[in-house]
Amino acid sequence: MSTTPPRPTPAEHDEIARLLPVPAERERPGRHHQLLKDQLLREFRQDAAPAAAKPRFGVRRLTIAAVPLAAGALAVTLATGGQLDPRPGADPLAAVTPDSSGSASGRTGGQATPAAVLLDRIATVAAARPAPAVRDDQYVYVSSTVAWSSQSADETVMRLDTPHSRKIWLSVDGSVPGLLRERGKNIVLADEVDKAGRPVSDHPVGNPAPTLNSPTYRYLESLPTDPDALLEKIYAETKGSGPGPDQMAFVTIGDLLREQLAPPKVSAALYKAAARIPGVTVVDDSVDAAGRHGVAVARVHAGERTEWIFDKKTLEFLGERGVMVQDMPWASSGQVTATTAILARGITDKTGETPGRTG
Incomplete structure (x- = not known):
């Protein structure tokens, strides 16, 4: 039996399209409808894999949020009991001493994996960041360069879009609409809008x-700061959806960090929770949409590797990349399927403003 998942037939395309939400009921920006369609197609292919590896089919709702927060470029020296060296410039893959709790997260035979070491260091730096003073009437602002792949019904392969600018303002408590500025358009991010985006x-x-897949800053504040409790919550609330529990947990943590800010302790807990997911690895060199190189935390699923890229010295989050690691009918090994780069982020009083000035 061939292990290559078949490409959906036209009839299967129609069935997938039927499952998509009706835009008239809750309009979302067109890019996100395309992302949802692409995700449905990917998960259908994964569902067509042999039974031993086949995940339970489910639709993960792709929401407005779409790029991770910075781990923080902090020049700090912390006393950590000899376990970690969080100083910028330290080797991100340096060995660590197992903690006294005996945690088995990311460990094999009592030895920490490279991914666990790196994520522990990223979490330490993130936890050292000062907690911002954020009012309910303010907005989280993120500026980025992004490009995603898409596949039309009459094409056999996915094609990467041209990188372009994306700026977003998200309500801190979700009580007022946000704003997305992309491809020369201003799109109101309201709970309900018409076809014209009003x-x-x-x-x-x-x-x-707000939910795990569509958070606000206040929602992120409410999450557990214990990584085991946080990961348990993620597994429980995503059970039965998406491409298997471990990949769904990894994707959900990425979603929680995208185009948002998180309190330092929550941010650290998310990174430590990611270290506990089986199959998380390190890519020594990756590049974001701005051409910046860094070290990546990654996980492979269905022939595609999802990478969170960090500066090797400061552990600042740079961006994300998706890359194929094996040939598939819709993409070739080595093909980049998605790329992003964080350029700026902060808190503003109004939509359309950038931190420190209007514009």
Whole structure:
């Protein structure tokens, strides 16, 4: 039996399209409809794999949020009991002393894996960042360069888009609409908008019911800071959806870090939780959409490797990359399927402003 998943037939394309949400009920930016469609197609292919490796089919809702937060470029020297050296410039893969709790996260035979070492160091730096003072009436601002792959119904392969600018303003508490500025368009991020992107209510809100896959800053504040409890919550709330529990957990943590800010302790817990997911590895050299090289935390699923890229010296988050590691009918090994780069982030008082000035 061939282990290569078959490409969906036209009838299967129609069935997948039927499962997509109706735009008239809750309009989302067109790019996100395309992302959802692409994800459905990928998961359908994964579902067509042999039974031994076949995940339970499920649709993970792709939301407005779309790029991870910085681990923090901090020049700090911390006393850590000899376990970690969080100083910028230290070897991110340096050996660590097992902690006194005897945690088995990311460890084999009592030895920490390179991914666990790196994520522990990233978490230490993230936890040392000062907690920002953020008001409910403010916005999280992120500026990035992005490019994603898409596949039309009449094409056999996925094609990477041209990298382009993306700026987003997200309501801190979700009570008011946000704003997405991309490809020369201003898109209101409201709970309900019409086909032209205008709010349908006289009192529109942005994100009144945040979730793991669509967080606000206040929602992130409410998450457990214990990595085991946090990971347990992620597994429980994503059970039965997406491409298997471990990959779904890894993807969900990435979603929680995208185009948002998280309190330092929550940010650290997310990185430590990621270290506990089986199959997480390190890529020694990766490059973001701005051409910056760094070390990456990665996981492979269905022939595609998802990479979170960090500066090797400061452990600042640089961006993300998706790359094929084996040939598939829709992509070739070595093909980049997605690339992003964080250029700026901060807190603003209004949409359309950048931190420190209007514009």
